[in-house]
Amino acid sequence: MAALDNREFIQTAIDGHRHLDGALLPALHAIQDGLGWVPPEATPMLAEALNLSRAEVHGVISFYHHFRTTPPGRHVVQVCRAEACQAMGASALEAHAKRSLGADFGQTTADAAITLEPVYCLGNCACSPAVRIGDRIVGRVDATRFDALMAELREEATA
Amino acid sequence: MNMTVYVPMDSGAASLGAHELAQAIASEAARRGIALELKRNGSRGMYWLEPMIEVETPAGRVAYGPVRREDVPGLFDAGFLNGGCHALALGPTESIDYLKRQSRLTLQRVGVVDALSITDYLAQGGFAGLRRAVRMSPAEIVAEVTESGLRGRGGAAFPTGIKWNTVLNTTADQKYIACNADEGDSGTFSDRMLMEGDPFCLIEGMTIAGLAVGATRGFIYLRSEYPDAHRVLLAAIETARETGYLGADILGAGKAFDIEVRLGAGAYICGEETAMLESLEGKRGIVRAKPPLPAIEGLFGKPTVINNVISLASVPIILAMGAAYYRDYGVGRSRGTLPFQLAGNLKRPGLVELAFGTTLRELLYDFGGGSASGRPIRAVQVGGPLGAYVPESQFDVALDYEAYAAMGAMIGHGGLVAFDDTVDMAHMARYAMEFCAEESCGKCTPCRIGSTRGVEVIDRLMAGEARGKQLALLNSLCDTMERGSMCAMGGMTPYPVRSALKHFPEDFGIDATQAA
Numbered sequence: 235m236a237a238l239d240n241r242e243f244i245q246t247a248i249d250g251h252r253h254l255d256g257a258l259l260p261a262l263h264a265i266q267d268g269l270g271w272v273p274p275e276a277t278p279m280l281a282e283a284l285n286l287s288r289a290e291v292h293g294v295i296s297f298y299h300h301f302r303t304t305p306p307g308r309h310v311v312q313v314c315r316a317e318a319c320q321a322m323g324a325s326a327l328e329a330h331a332k333r334s335l336g337a338d339f340g341q342t343t344a345d346a347a348i349t350l351e352p353v354y355c356l357g358n359c360a361c362s363p364a365v366r367i368g369d370r371i372v373g374r375v376d377a378t379r380f381d382a383l384m385a386e387l388r389e390e391a392t393a
Numbered sequence: 394m395n396m397t398v399y400v401p402m403d404s405g406a407a408s409l410g411a412h413e414l415a416q417a418i419a420s421e422a423a424r425r426g427i428a429l430e431l432k433r434n435g436s437r438g439m440y441w442l443e444p445m446i447e448v449e450t451p452a453g454r455v456a457y458g459p460v461r462r463e464d465v466p467g468l469f470d471a472g473f474l475n476g477g478c479h480a481l482a483l484g485p486t487e488s489i490d491y492l493k494r495q496s497r498l499t500l501q502r503v504g505v506v507d508a509l510s511i512t513d514y515l516a517q518g519g520f521a522g523l524r525r526a527v528r529m530s531p532a533e534i535v536a537e538v539t540e541s542g543l544r545g546r547g548g549a550a551f552p553t554g555i556k557w558n559t560v561l562n563t564t565a566d567q568k569y570i571a572c573n574a575d576e577g578d579s580g581t582f583s584d585r586m587l588m589e590g591d592p593f594c595l596i597e598g599m600t601i602a603g604l605a606v607g608a609t610r611g612f613i614y615l616r617s618e619y620p621d622a623h624r625v626l627l628a629a630i631e632t633a634r635e636t637g638y639l640g641a642d643i644l645g646a647g648k649a650f651d652i653e654v655r656l657g658a659g660a661y662i663c664g665e666e667t668a669m670l671e672s673l674e675g676k677r678g679i680v681r682a683k684p685p686l687p688a689i690e691g692l693f694g695k696p697t698v699i700n701n702v703i704s705l706a707s708v709p710i711i712l713a714m715g716a717a718y719y720r721d722y723g724v725g726r727s728r729g730t731l732p733f734q735l736a737g738n739l740k741r742p743g744l745v746e747l748a749f750g751t752t753l754r755e756l757l758y759d760f761g762g763g764s765a766s767g768r769p770i771r772a773v774q775v776g777g778p779l780g781a782y783v784p785e786s787q788f789d790v791a792l793d794y795e796a797y798a799a800m801g802a803m804i805g806h807g808g809l810v811a812f813d814d815t816v817d818m819a820h821m822a823r824y825a826m827e828f829c830a831e832e833s834c835g836k837c838t839p840c841r842i843g844s845t846r847g848v849e850v851i852d853r854l855m856a857g858e859a860r861g862k863q864l865a866l867l868n869s870l871c872d873t874m875e876r877g878s879m880c881a882m883g884g885m886t887p888y889p890v891r892s893a894l895k896h897f898p899e900d901f902g903i904d905a906t907q908a909a
C-alpha cells in the first residue's frame with residue numbers, strides 16, 4: 235500500500251520536472267522533499283522517464299551526500315563539522331550529540347525520532363558551532379543547548 | 394505614520410532567534426495598541442550583536458542588540474521606537490565603528506533594505522547599473538567590467554572582463570550565465586548574506602552579464618545547505634519577472650533574460666566550475682578536463698560565463714558608478730573591495746567589506762576584537778579548507794592576491810577562520826586530508842587515493858612511528874597531489890597540511906628543521 239503511494243508520488247514528481255534541462259537533480263530533490271528519502275523504486279522510474287540507464291541514476295544518487303536511500307527519523311539533525319565550527323568546539327559537540335542520541339552519523343535514534351548527519355558548513359560560521367534541524371539553522375550550540383533542542387523535537391513528536 | 398522596525402531575516406540572525414523576536418515585537422506592539430511596520434532586512438554582518446534590530450527615527454536608523462525576546466517589553470518601556478535609551482542601545486547604526494570603518498560597495502544594501510522589497514531596492518540605487526547597461530553595446534559593458542579590475546571572488550581570482558570577452562566573442566545559438574552559489578568553503582558566508590539580504594543585486598548583476606555576452610538564460614547553482622537563501626531567491630526572481638526586470642523584454646529594451654535556481658546536493662566539489670556544470674546537467678559532479686574552457690563549451694555544450702555570487706553582485710555598482718570608481722579601491726592588481734568574513738574563535742565575528750591591502754592583524758583585532766576565548770590567536774586559515782594556515786608572524790602581510798600567493802597562501806573567497814592556542818594543528822592537517830578524501834570527485838588518483846593515504850600517514854606520524862620516514866612520505870605525497878591532481882581540490886589540500894607542518898611543527902612532535 236505504502237509502496238503504491240510512493241510510486242504515485244514519485245511519478246508526479248518526475249512528471250513535474252522532466253521538461254527541465256538537466257532534470258535529474260530537481261526530480262530527486264522533489265522526491266526526497268516529499269518522501270524524506272529516495273526509495274529504490276525511484277531509480278528505474280527516473281531512468282525510464284529521463285532516458286538514462288539505471289546505473290547512471292544510481293550513480294547520481296550515490297554521488298551526492300544529500301540524497302538518502304533509507305528512510306530517516308522524524309527529524310534530521312545535522313551538526314557542522316567544518317573548521318570554523320571546530321574552532322568553537324564542534325568536535326566536542328559532535329561527540330556529545332552521538333553519545334546523547336546513541337546514534338552515529340548516518341544513524342537514527344532507537345525511538346525513530348532523530349537522524350544524525352554531519353554537514354560541512356551551513357554558512358553560519360560567525361555563530362558557530364552550528365546545527366541544522368530540518369530547514370532551521372541554530373547557532374552557538376553547546377551540549378546544554380543541544381539537549382534542549384532535542385527535547386523540544388521529541389516533545390513535538392509526542393504532543 | 395507607522396513606526397518602522399527592522400528585524401533581520403538573515404539565517405545567521407535567525408539562528409540566534411530573530412524570527413521569534415520579530416513575533417514578540419509584533420505582539421507586544423499589538424498589546425500596546427501601537428501601529429508598527431516590521432521590515433525584514435538582511436544582516437549588517439555584526440553577528441555578535443545579532444539579533445540586532447533597528448528603528449527608523451527622524452535622525453536616521455538607531456540600533457539595539459543583541460536583543461532577546463525577554464528584552465522586548467523593556468525596550469517598549471524605554472521608548473525604543475523613538476530611539477530611547479536602553480542598555481542594549483547601540484546608537485545610530487551607521488556610526489557603529491565596525492560598520493563605519495568599512496567600504497561597503499558590493500554589500501552596500503545588505504541589512505539596509507527589506508530584502509524582498511523592490512521598492513526599497515530602487516530607492517537605494519538598485520537597477521541604476523542595468524539601466525545604463527541596456528543602453529550600451531555588449532562590448533562596452535565588457536570593457537567597463539574589464540577596466541574595473543574586477544577579478545573572480547570565488548577563489549581563483551581570474552579577471553572577470555576577460556572571461557566575459559571570451560563568451561562574447563564565441564558565436565552560438567544559446568549562451569548561459571551560471572552563477573556559482575555553492576559557497577562550500579568553511580568560514581565563508583558573504584554569498585549567503587548577499588542572496589538573503591539583497592537578492593535583486595545578484596539578479597541585476599546576472600542580467601547585466603547576460604546583456605554583455607548575449608546570454609538569455611541564467612542558472613543559479615545554490616547549495617542545498619542554504620534553505621533560506623533558496624526561498625528568498627525564488628521570491629525575488631518572481632518579483633523581478635512581474636516588474637519587467639527579468640523576462641522577454643528587460644526594461645522595455647527588447648532584450649530577454651531569465652533566471653532559474655537549481656539546488657546542489659551536498660557535494661563540496663560541485664563548487665569547482667566544471668563539476669558544477671556537470672551537476673547542473675543532472676550528472677555526478679565530476680570535474681571536466683580543460684580545455685575546452687567553459688567560456689567556449691560550457692553548460693549543455695554552450696558558451697557559459699561562470700561567476701561567483703559576489704563577482705556578479707559587484708557588477709551593478711561598477712556599471713552604476715563607472716569602472717574607475719571601483720578600481721580606485723584596492724592595491725596593485727587587487728582592485729575594488731572584498732567582503733572579508735571573520736569566523737571561528739573571535740569576539741566580534743562578522744562580515745567586513747574593505748578594499749584589498751588591509752592586513753589580517755587589522756581584521757582579527759581591530760574588527761574581530763581578538764579571540765572569543767580571550768586566549769592568543771595562534772593560527773588563521775584563510776580562503777577555505779584548501780587555504781593555508783597563517784601564523785602570527787605573517788599577520789601583517791597585506792591582503793592582496795599576489796602578496797598572499799607569494800607566501801604560499803591564498804585569499805580565495807575571503808573567509809578567515811581564527812583558532813586560539815588550544816588548537817592542535819596536527820589534527821587540523823589530518824582533517825584537511827580527511828575532508829579531501831570525503832569530498833574528492835574521484836576522477837584522479839593523487840587526490841582520491843592520496844588523501845586517504847594522507848590521513849594514514851599523519852596518524853602514524855602522530856603515533857610516533859618512525860617519524861623521519863613518515864614525514865618524508867607525507868612530503869612526497871603532498872608533492873604528488875600538488876603536481877598530479879586535475880583540480881585544486883587535490884592540488885591545494887597540501888596547502889593547509891604543509892603550512893601546518895611548516896609553522897607549527899611542535900604539534901607534530903617534530904622540530905622546525907625537520908619540517909622544512
Ligand SMILES: Cc1cc2nc3c(=O)[nH]c(=O)nc-3n(C[C@H](O)[C@H](O)[C@H](O)COP(=O)(O)O)c2cc1C
Pocket residue numbers: 544545546547548549550551553573574575576577578661662663664665666667699700701702704705880881882
Ligand atoms: C574544489 C573547488 C571548490 C570551489 N568552490 C567554489 C564555490 O563554492 N563557489 C565559487 O564561487 N567558486 C568555487 N570554486 C571556484 C570555481 O571553480 C570558479 O573558479 C569560480 O566559480 C569562478 O567564478 P569567479 O571567476 O567569479 O570567481 C571552487 C573551486 C574548486 C577547485
Ligand code: SF4
Pocket residue numbers: 662680832833834835836837838840841878879880881882883884
Ligand atoms: S583533484 Fe580530486 S576533486 Fe579534482 S578532479 Fe581530481 S579527483 Fe576530482
Ligand code: FES
Pocket residue numbers: 314315316317318319320354355356357358359362363364579580581
Ligand atoms: S563552519 Fe560550521 S557553519 Fe560554517
